[in-house]
Amino acid sequence: MVGSIAAIGAGIAVIGAGLGIGQVGGKAMEGIARQPEAASKIQTAMIIAAALIEGVALFGVVVAFLGNNPQ
Amino acid sequence: MDCSHVFDFKVNRLIAAFTLFLALFTVVPSVLAQTDSVEAGVAHEAVAADAAHGAEAGHAEGNFDPTAVIMEHIADSHVWHVAGHFSFPLPVILYTPQGLEFFSSGHFHHGEADYKGAHNTYRLVESTKDQSVGQNFFNKKIKVVTPDGQIDEAATASIMDFSITKNVAAMFLTVVILLLVFSAVASAYKKRQGKSPKGLQSFLEPIIVFVRDDIAKPNIGHDYGRFMPFLLTVFFFILINNLLGLVPIFPGGANVTGNIATTFVLALFTLVIVNVNGNKSYWSHIFAPDVPKWMYVIMIPVEVIGVLSRPFALMVRLFANITAGHIIVLSLISLIFIFKSLAIAPVSVAFVIFMDVLELLVAFLQAFIFTLLSALFIGMAVEEHH
Numbered sequence: 001m002v003g004s005i006a007a008i009g010a011g012i013a014v015i016g017a018g019l020g021i022g023q024v025g026g027k028a029m030e031g032i033a034r035q036p037e038a039a040s041k042i043q044t045a046m047i048i049a050a051a052l053i054e055g056v057a058l059f060g061v062v063v064a065f066l067g068n069n070p071q
Numbered sequence: 072m073d074c075s076h077v078f079d080f081k082v083n084r085l086i087a088a089f090t091l092f093l094a095l096f097t098v099v100p101s102v103l104a105q106t107d108s109v110e111a112g113v114a115h116e117a118v119a120a121d122a123a124h125g126a127e128a129g130h131a132e133g134n135f136d137p138t139a140v141i142m143e144h145i146a147d148s149h150v151w152h153v154a155g156h157f158s159f160p161l162p163v164i165l166y167t168p169q170g171l172e173f174f175s176s177g178h179f180h181h182g183e184a185d186y187k188g189a190h191n192t193y194r195l196v197e198s199t200k201d202q203s204v205g206q207n208f209f210n211k212k213i214k215v216v217t218p219d220g221q222i223d224e225a226a227t228a229s230i231m232d233f234s235i236t237k238n239v240a241a242m243f244l245t246v247v248i249l250l251l252v253f254s255a256v257a258s259a260y261k262k263r264q265g266k267s268p269k270g271l272q273s274f275l276e277p278i279i280v281f282v283r284d285d286i287a288k289p290n291i292g293h294d295y296g297r298f299m300p301f302l303l304t305v306f307f308f309i310l311i312n313n314l315l316g317l318v319p320i321f322p323g324g325a326n327v328t329g330n331i332a333t334t335f336v337l338a339l340f341t342l343v344i345v346n347v348n349g350n351k352s353y354w355s356h357i358f359a360p361d362v363p364k365w366m367y368v369i370m371i372p373v374e375v376i377g378v379l380s381r382p383f384a385l386m387v388r389l390f391a392n393i394t395a396g397h398i399i400v401l402s403l404i405s406l407i408f409i410f411k412s413l414a415i416a417p418v419s420v421a422f423v424i425f426m427d428v429l430e431l432l433v434a435f436l437q438a439f440i441f442t443l444l445s446a447l448f449i450g451m452a453v454e455e456h457h
Contacts, residue, residue, distance in 0.1 A: 051388075052440070055388035055391070058387070058392055058395060062387055062390070062391050
C-alpha cells in the first residue's frame with residue numbers, strides 16, 4: 001500500500017466539511033427563495049457559518065499534517 | 072475616543088525612518104555577503120552552492136519532488152529567494168549565553184558552509200526528510216557546531232534565534248504599509264474635518280465603519296471604543312498579510328499568516344485582552360456557574376478549557392486556511408513540473424487563477440472571522456450581568 005493514512009484522515013475530515021457547508025448552503029438557498037428581501041443578511045450569515053465549519057475541517061487537516069509519517 | 076495625538080508627527084519623518092530601516096536590513100546583509108565571498112576568493116563557490124540549493128529542493132537528476140518544493144515555499148527561511156538564482160540573504164541574530172551574534176545568512180551559502188561567529192561556529196540545517204512536518208517545526212534551523220564539525224545539541228538548545236527571517240521581514244513590510252496608509256488617512260481626517268472624505272480616506276472609511284458597526288458595536292456593546300484600536304489593527308494586519316502572501320513576486324509571497332507562530336501571537340493577544348478585561352460576571356460564569364454544586368467538578372474544567380480553546384481555535388483556523396490555500400496553488404503549479412510538459416501550463420494556470428480568486432475571498436473572510444470572534448469573546452468578557 002502506498003501513501004499514508006494521514007491523507008485518508010484528511011479526506012475524511014473534508015467529508016465532514018462538505019456535509020456541513022452543504023447543509024448551511026442548502027438552508028440558505030431555501031431561506032433566500034422564501035424571502036428574497038432578506039437575501040444579503042442570509043448570505044452574510046451563511047458565509048460566517050461556512051468559515052467556522054471550514055475551520056473545524058482544517059483542524060483535521062492540520063492533525064493529518066502533524067501525524068504524517070514520511071517513509 | 073480620541074487617539075489622534077498618536078499621529079501628530081509628520082508622515083514624511085515616518086517615511087524617512089522606515090526607508091532607512093529597510094535599507095539597513097537589505098543593503099547591510101548584501102554587503103556582508105559580498106565581502107565574505109571576496110574574502111573567500113571563490114565566487115564560483117556561491118554559484119555552485121546555489122546550484123546545489125536547487126538540487127536540494129529536488130530539481131537535480133530530472134527528479135522533481137513536489138513535497139519538498141511546496142514545503143520550502145510555505146516555510147520560513149533565513150534567505151529570501153526572489154527569482155531564479157537571485158536570493159536576498161537576511162540577517163541572522165543569535166542570542167548566545169556568551170553574547171549576541173549578528174551576521175548575514177549569506178555566510179551559510181544555503182547550508183553548504185559552517186560559519187565561525189564571534190562566540191561559536193554555526194551550521195544551517197535545512198529540514199530533514201526523515202522527520203514529519205510537526206517534528207521539523209520544532210527543530211532549530213541554526214545549530215551550534217563543535218570545532219571538529221559535530222552538531223552540539225546542548226549548546227544549540229541554549230541559543231535563542233532572533234533572526235530577521237523572511238516572515239519577519241514581510242511583517243516589517245506590512246507594518247510599514249499599515250503605518251503609512253493609516254497615518255495618511257488619520258491626518259486627512261484631521262485636515263478635512265467637516266468636509267467629505269477624499270481619496271484613500273473614502274476607500275478605507277467603509278471598511279473601518281464596517282468593523283465598528285458590524286463587528287465591534289453589536290458584540291461588545293457601549294464600551295466598544297476601548298477595543299476598536301485592537302480590532303482594527305488585527306483586521307488590517309491579517310488582511311494585508313493574507314493579501315501580500317498571495318502576490319507571487321518579490322515583496323509578496325512570504326507566508327506570514329500561514330505561520331503558526333504568527334497566528335499564535337495574534338491569538339495570544341486576544342486571550343490576554345479578553346481575560347484582562349474580564350469582569351466579575353465573566354469570571355463567575357467560569358468558576359461559579361449557575362448549576363447545582365455537584366456539577367462544578369465537570370463544569371469548571373470544561374469552562375477553563377473553553378477559555379484556552381477559543382483562542383486556540385482562532386490560531387489554527389487562520390493558519391490552516393491560509394496555508395491550505397498556498398499549498399493548493401503551489402501544488403497546481405507543480406503539476407506543470409510533474410508532467411514535464413508545457414501543454415499542462417494553460418490548464419494549470421487557469422486553475423491557479425480560480426484558486427487565487429477563492430484565496431482572495433478567504434483572505435478577507437479570515438481577517439473578518441478572526442476580528443469577529445475576537446470581538447465576540449471580548450463582548451463575553453465585558454458583558455454586564457442581566
